[in-house]
Amino acid sequence: MxxxxxxxxxxxxxxxxxxxxxxxxxxxxxxxxxxxxxxxxxxxxxxxxxxxxxxxxxxxxxxxxxxxxxxxxxxxxxxxxxxxxxxxxxxxxxxxxxxxxxxxxxxxxxxxxxxxxxxxxxRGKKPTSFDQLKYGPLHIDSDKRMVQINQQLINLTAKEFDLLWLLASHPKQVFSRNQLLERIWDFEYEGDTTTVTVHIRRLREKIEELPSKPRYIQTVWGIGYKFEGDDDS
Structure with a gap:
């Protein structure tokens, strides 16, 4: 870090x-x-x-x-x-x-x-890995704002990418919907947390093999969401 x-x-x-x-x-x-x-x-x-x-x-x-x-x-x-x-x-x-x-x-x-x-x-060192994450077939490149699954490009909106990057760069950390609103939609944002729910659903449809049984983005009932996965980077 x-x-x-x-x-x-x-x-x-x-x-x-x-x-x-x-x-x-x-x-x-x-x-x-x-x-x-x-x-x-x-x-x-x-x-x-x-x-x-x-x-x-x-x-x-x-x-x-x-x-x-x-x-x-x-x-x-x-x-x-x-x-x-x-x-x-x-x-x-x-x-x-x-x-x-x-x-x-x-x-x-x-x-x-x-x-x-x-x-x-x-200095001849490997660049700090904060710009790239790899979880099994899922590859996220923050510098290029690019997501791939099995080397196939996945098209995400700006907010979908920001949401995925935040969760994936903090694996197993639970974020409430309000925290995600503040971080992705700015600290001053005042809105309905269903915005987060809708974006999570759309994100799962794009990156999960079975959106109804997600591998990566897990729901923590009554709280919010967390990212699961073994980091292969």
């Missing part, structure tokens, strides 16, 4: 970004100022930093320079929309990527996955 150090002095950015990263399999530690970030970097040895440039006590530029002096850990910088020069300076200093506030937390997750995969390949 890749570890991310998320550094920002805005509590709402920390909260939402942390939840999105964690739901996609990252371990997340957080800091709200530059001094705390330096302490956590030394003690936790994260695989990736997400670093705001404008912070109290010690700003992101100082943190960036101190870390880069000792380590080549990948860094994504966060900047406000008006700070174009800061972005250019950050990239010149050696940042791996940047995001402009306000940003989509989903985009942050995708940027983090891409950078860590690229770093792993560059």
């Amino acid at each position: 890749a570890k991310v150090l998320l550094v920002d002095d805005e509590a709402n950015i920390i909260d939402v970004s942390k939840r999105y990263l964690e739901r996609d399999g990252f371990q997340v530690i957080t800091a709200s100022d530059g001094e705390e970030a330096m302490c956590l970097w030394r003690t936790e040895a994260p695989d990736l930093l997400v670093l705001d440039l404008m912070m109290p006590k010690k700003d992101g530029f100082q943190v960036f320079q101190e870390i880069r002096h000792e380590d080549d850990v990948p860094i994504i910088i966060l900047t406000a929309r008006c700070e174009e020069m800061d972005r250019l300076v950050g990239l010149t200093m050696g940042a791996d990527d940047y995001l402009t506030k306000p940003f989509s937390p989903r985009e942050l997750v995708l940027r983090a996955q891409t950078i860590l995969r690229r770093v792993a390949i560059g």
Whole structure:
């Protein structure tokens, strides 16, 4: 599990970004100022930093320079929309990527996955397996958003894929219908949980040999759903 150090002095950015990263399999530690970030970097040895440039006590530029002096850990910088020069300076200093506030937390997750995969390949290591899952004949590729069964492509809608990926990347973990609504239809979504039931039914019809006796997506009566299967990846 890749570890991310998320550094920002805005509590709402920390909260939402942390939840999105964690739901996609990252371990997340957080800091709200530059001094705390330096302490956590030394003690936790994260695989990736997400670093705001404008912070109290010690700003992101100082943190960036101190870390880069000792380590080549990948860094994504966060900047406000008006700070174009800061972005250019950050990239010149050696940042791996940047995001402009306000940003989509989903985009942050995708940027983090891409950078860590690229770093792993560059160091001659097998890329972290958070982008691909294999359960028997079922193969799920998050990077390509592709699902295959016995090497046959299965066409899923965007929500069906997101739902399958969430369940399959957390095998045996039980999710309530409300939790699935929050995670797949965003945290602010207000809707009927039958939306989840309908999507689960459609998903089973596409990936299960016998939808009435599902192998993969199991119903936990009175609670919600979980994914079952032996990971062959």
